[in-house]
Amino acid sequence: MHSTFMGLEMGKRGMFAHQTALQTTGHNITNLNTEGYSRQRVRIGTIDPLYDPGLARVHVPGQLGQGPTTTRIERVFDVLHENQVISASDDLGYWRTRDFYVDKLEKIYNEPNDVSVRTFMDHFWNSWQDVAENPESLAARVQVVQNGKALSESINHRHAMLQEQRLLLNDDIKFTVTEINQKTEAIAKLNVQIARVQAIGDEPNDLLDKRDQMIRELAVLVPVSVDHQDADEFRVHIGGRILVQGELVNPLSAEADPNNDGLAMVRWGDINPPHNRDSYHDTYRVAGGKLGALIELRDVDVKDELRKLDAMTVHFIDLVNDVHAQGAGMNGNSGLDFFRQNNYIENATGSIDTTGDGQLDSTYLFRISGANQLKATQQVGLAGEITLSAGNGDLVTIAYNPNDTVGDIINRINYSGADVVARLDVNGNLSLKGSLSYGDNTPDFVIRHVEDSGQFLVGYAGLLNASGADGAYDYQNPNAAEEQLRVTQGVSFQTTPLQRPSAWIAVNAQIASDANNVAAAKPLAGSGEVAIGNNASALAIADLRHEKVMIDRLTSFDDFFADSVALIGAKGFEAQETHAAFSTINKNLDDIRQSISGVNINEEFADLVRFQHGFTASARFVNVVDQMLDTIINRLKV
Template sequence: MSSAFSGLNTMVRGLSAQQASLETVGHNIANANTAGYSRQNVNLVTTNPQTLYGGNGNFQLGTGVNIASVTRARDSFVDKQMWKESSTLGYGQTMQNSLTKVEGVFQEPSDTGVQTVLNQFWTSLQTLSTNASDNGTRTTVQQRGVELVNAIKHANQQLKDMITDINTSINLKVSSINQITSEIGGLNHQIVTVEAGGTDHANDLRDRRDLLVDQLSTMMNITVTEDKAGNYQIQSSGGTLVDASGSQKLDTVKSKDSYYGYSVENVVVAGSGQVINFSSGEMKGLIDSRDSSQGGVREYLDKLDKVSQFLLQDFNDVHKAGYGLNDTVGGTNFFGVDGTKYENWSPQDGEGGWVTELQVNSTILDPSTGLAKIAAKTLSTQGNASGDNAVKLGIRLKTDISSTLGNSSLDNYYSSLITGLGVQSQDAKRITENQTTLVAQITNWRESTAGVNMDEELTNMIKFQKGYNSAARVLTTMDEMLDKLINSTGTVGR
């Protein structure tokens, strides 16, 4: 026969289980809008039954309920998908932002873009060919040349400023990565400590750790595994960032671009100096947007450099072959430094390339004699009004094929530059939009498992409340029965 008081223990366990369930519902509701929070559940199991001996044999009498664990609702497979696709999204967004800024540098089509300035310079040469002796026309050619130089050099400087900004962003991202991996390493230790007994679950600590991994995955490609003790091991590009022993910091080291001479920030493992070769994420996007020959700032610096080389070599060759007013001797550079033979010249490594040499020849800009040295005619014996060399200058600028520009005319070369930039920008936008849609879908999958549904929680609240009230009613009834037994037994006949 069971103890008269065993039912009290059963109900006390029931009250405790329903109370814990209600408190967990409250915890879920309180954190419904907390970033990274996973819905928690109280897992209830029946207690070991009591064996009773009856006239017909033994039988099992239930003794109530126990709380087996409090666990979070989480799908690790969906998490791994999220971390992979978030990294790709981070790369696409970074490249899209960078290419949008490059488009802003060239401002095409617009009234102030390089293409417009090129066209205006060509138009001034056309006018010169028909009115070569007019100083006003020559002044226009002179100033249009200055505009062209300024437009190219300004675009070049803006691109270099972008590289400086990218280097700054890389440094900031490395600091963020180190902060995140350090915190994950600390959370590893806390989680292992809490879960050391094998029964407890560090739900809120795990949520915080997974939220940090979410943030880390947007910045870089990562692989996440969990060991038997509960530690996260995070690797990227062959290097270990976090494991059971702690976290590994990253660092940046400066180098100098061998051609242009600007500073470059490279990401390495702190201490060892091993270079990290990112394969996706914002870090990969930043490095590619700076260095890549397909969509990076470096690509467009190279193309402006080729345009500058064309003006200093190909355009100057035609100008030097002509003559100015009053039989001014030929051989004068229109662009660059007077007397420099650019056909035999090449930039010094690390000095900035051809664009640093680009300027309108100071001889051409001389206020007293400069206009006369603009070579509009091909022969010194021709009249001052002859503009046949100006025609050749216009043809060289607009339609002549140049090996410097990859067997393309300057007009086609620059048009291809702008078209290619637009295609690259559209491609980055497409990748970003596709990844945004995919990440949103994965987020919905995750929320369907881990998210807090207020209707569901309120339903559970009512269920556990009724369970608690019912257990309390049974406990009250048992208390009344025991009171009768204890206080009324033996009073019959008194």
């Protein structure tokens, strides 16, 4: 039988339920501008009725209810849409980072501008043209020296700026790794707190909001995916690998990489590493997110810009020095390089010890020039296959036949994908040069393999001693220069220069101190004397400006600068437009998320009034019951 005071209890429950609803509504309103907050809703249900059908009960019609109760306080949250937001965040982080840093790269090129490398290069060529027009003028030679210095310093400056950009990216990578680890640690701690709250049957709504916000911030840094399961099973993945599982964290680390100039290499940790840690402690290679963009920018974009600048510089130094050394200055001095030449090794034949065991094991040559003079338009009348090393470590073959001209074969070499490029030098000799290296075992500008099954590189160009594999030049032979090249018959070669030529290029000190050493003339054949007014060397150097030379491919110096600026401009446009597109996509997704989970102030005010009325009604009901009980207890006479 129900109690006489049951009405008070029922009213109290109504007051408590609506009070909880009012407090939750106030929680929503006061968190209107809290980032990552999801609005909460109180589920009000009914207490089980007084009588259970299976038990003895008094005979009254129907089941007598006992009032309301708060069944749960839930947050309004859409898991599927949240996964879409997380999935789009890494693209936004990637393109936002690229847009920021590519813009910095564009500023480094500073073109068109009066103080760009291209402008100083133009001044350098123009000054040589002035010397060619006035070969007896010392003032014109002084201008060449000054423009050479200005050009060298501008190349040095661009190298320094690119290197600074790379170091800035490296610092950002280390900072981002630290930030990722801090967020993963915070997520793991939240997992523990959430698990404890859920274990006692409560709803950790605010903690869940904090974790989801942390996940969204993490997704901008790295491309993550999540499993929305129980707290102790909540997992965060990157590229299929677990980053966080419950309270366990798989942190990333940034360690110095000796094969990448000592810059940071991002590595994985492991939640449960085996005894052999190294098998799991491998390199992070996941594309996307801010971290992926930073690694790509540092090790691809900026590194490629440095390598292209080095390639241009080393060929520029070699070409100018090759012509200048054959000329003579006003004082009769010849054999001088215009630009300083720093060699990677001191051995005159290029032999080097690469393993550090005290034994010469390789030959590092940058340029090999044949002994015979050739013409680009003449047909070779020979057939065979030239085998050269490729940039990916493989070998490429270039076939030639009797109808091919020397120019045809040179073009095939330059567009074959080999890391060896070819041209006819100022004397008409076939010149092969090493290009950029794509491996860590050898430096740039090393000729690795040259082989000819026929006679083009042998008797025709006068470069190799013999045909076939037995006569092939290979850099892993420490005596390759003496054994495979026709050194005794006039082959010339240049050992590999010191790495990063764009950092050390400078005018030769002898020329910088005395402009009379600037070679404008070629000595007269036989006598070695210099004719007054001879401008052959000056013209040859000035003509290098438009000549198709070897800078990764067959192109001129002017084309190189035009292509470089166009490429970096295209990258900048792509990054800017794609960043804008993903920003719009991300904003639209966030707007949808806010429409689902965000606080609507009008709706909350309506709920505030509704729950207030409910509380007032419950309180009024208690007052009525109180009056009834007062009548029963105090006013009825027995």
